[in-house]
Amino acid sequence: MKERPTFPAKLATAQHPAGPGSAKARSLPAPLPPAQGLGMDSVAVRMRMVHLLQKQGVSDAAVLAAMGTVERHRFVDSALVNQAYEDTSLPIGLGQTISKPGVVARMLELLRNGATGTLGRVLEVGTGCGYQAAVLSLLAREVYSIERLRGLHDKARDNVRYARLANLHLLFGDGMQGFAAGAPYAGIIAAAGGEAVPQAWVDQLAVGGRLVAPIAAPAHGALHAKAAGQALVVLDKTAAGVRQTVLEAVHFVPLKSGVA
């Protein structure tokens, strides 16, 4: 039988003080027994991952704390558990991948944009295995995460259950339409890359909100547009309009329309 240690549903940081005697006062998950092929204390391996992220230049303390809390090994297949805390993307089934921790941390840091407290409502497009959604739910008041593949949506539901995240809403549908019922969003983050940012996302972003997404990099030669790869893009919506910043090259699975 697998032990299911409890999970701190919220981080006990300076920004989110937990009341005395509250269940939230626990700041670290109970250590896992050396089971499930992990073979080591999972808090220690996560801390090592967090140090690696810091070395890569991630400095947002809230992002680092959240990455140190969510048990990434619960989101990958048992055969891959030993690689769960390496900075690598891993297959999650149906041809999709969980992004590497460095990319997740980088995107969440961009999304937070130096915010001092918790973000408001956030939309994630591409739930996948639910890992990034779980990390996000420690950084935002409400998280809506949408997935177009039923099999992964169901898997994510199972994966996040242990964490009992009341502010995380997993949705099955086509994220290219966004999720209007939750709008406007303080942040929108996409884990799949399309040719352009869908207009629905821009419309559903609050004024003052920020969107982080991979999109097809501008083609150098029109004939080779597909080979041009992707870049990380940040959109800031202000009263005066939308400002776009193109950042480094990235490699994400394609954003597709419809559900399957």
Ligand code: SAH
């Ligand atoms: N953040 C995820 C990464 C999953 S990979 C994780 O932590 O595991 C990206 C996911 O985006 C895939 O599961 C893919 O099915 C999904 N996706 C692609 N196009 C989509 C769309 N239009 N709407 C919702 N999800 C989409």
